[in-house]
Amino acid sequence: MEKDTLGHPTQVSVVIVDDELFVRRALRAYLGMSSQITVVGEAKSGQEALELLKTISTDIVLMDLQMPDMDGIACTEKLVALYPEVKVLVITGHITDSYLTSALMAGASGYLVKDAEPGVINNAVLEVSQGGNPLDPQVASLLVERIRSSKPESDNQSIPQVDLTERERVVLNQLCLGKNTKEISLVLFVSEATVKHHLANLMRKFQVRDRVQLAICALKGKYV
Known part of the structure; x- marks a missing residue:
């Protein structure tokens, strides 16, 4: 590339x-x-x-x-x-x-x-x-419903307990609504680079490799 x-x-x-x-x-x-x-x-x-x-x-x-x-x-x-x-x-x-x-x-x-x-x-x-x-967007909604309606699983215990800033919680919430980086930046009135920085910090805190896994952890752990 x-x-x-x-x-x-x-x-x-x-x-x-x-x-x-x-x-x-x-x-x-x-x-x-x-x-x-x-x-x-x-x-x-x-x-x-x-x-x-x-x-x-x-x-x-x-x-x-x-x-x-x-x-x-x-x-x-x-x-x-x-x-x-x-x-x-x-x-x-x-x-x-x-x-x-x-x-x-x-x-x-x-x-x-x-x-x-x-x-x-x-x-x-x-x-x-x-x-x-x-x-x-249709798929994002389906994913949210799927995770929120699922019964607690034993692997939920592996989701880290992390401290989040208020801005990180807002970013997580927008991510779980299926918003991309540009859309989140428009909602928060910040640059896309700032959103990417928050997402990178969140992925590090939750110990995941991508945004899909981050959304799953956030929903299963009831962070949003």
């Missing part, structure tokens, strides 16, 4: 994985609208995607879920194990608890629906490239 002097990506490479040709063509056209994104390959199944990644490198894989040979969940799990530097952004027509939970547990960095606007898809790709975890 090419970066500028401030560490921001100037060029992000993407592989599209979907079994429908017209969907791959549409996504390629959408991504082509951004000068920062380059599509470097396509695959029509999870198995084909893994074979393709043996021959090319990419920053992000745009992953469908229901495919022949190997579905997107199984492919995501194998992909993040084999290529931990590659991020997976799910884009699917399925908004269900089982798909969402399985995709995130498999290691997906974000979850979008296929009827998202081209600009939303492009922004999500760029957000993932910078370490973000974009979730479609």
Whole structure:
């Protein structure tokens, strides 16, 4: 991934994985609208995607879920194990608890629906490239409901007890509402850099690696 002097990506490479040709063509056209994104390959199944990644490198894989040979969940799990530097952004027509939970547990960095606007898809790709975890608003709401309605589990004991500032609690609350960095910055009237700083501190305090895990910990631990 090419970066500028401030560490921001100037060029992000993407592989599209979907079994429908017209969907791959549409996504390629959408991504082509951004000068920062380059599509470097396509695959029509999870198995084909893994074979393709043996021959090319990419920053992000745009992953469908229901495919022949190997579905997107199984492919995501194998992909993040084999290529931990590659991020997976799910884009699917399925908004269900089982798909969402399985995709995130498999290691997906974000979850979008296929009827998202081209600009939303492009922004999500760029957000993932910078370490973000974009979730479609419908998906974010589903995740919040799923966690809040779940029965207490034994692993809840592993959630750290941490002291939070009032501003950190506000940032956490906005994160759990599905807001991205820019949206949180607008709510708080601060810069995106400030929001990223708060999120980095929160991830360190909760001992998690990404924003999805941070949201899960915040909800399970009833911090919001």
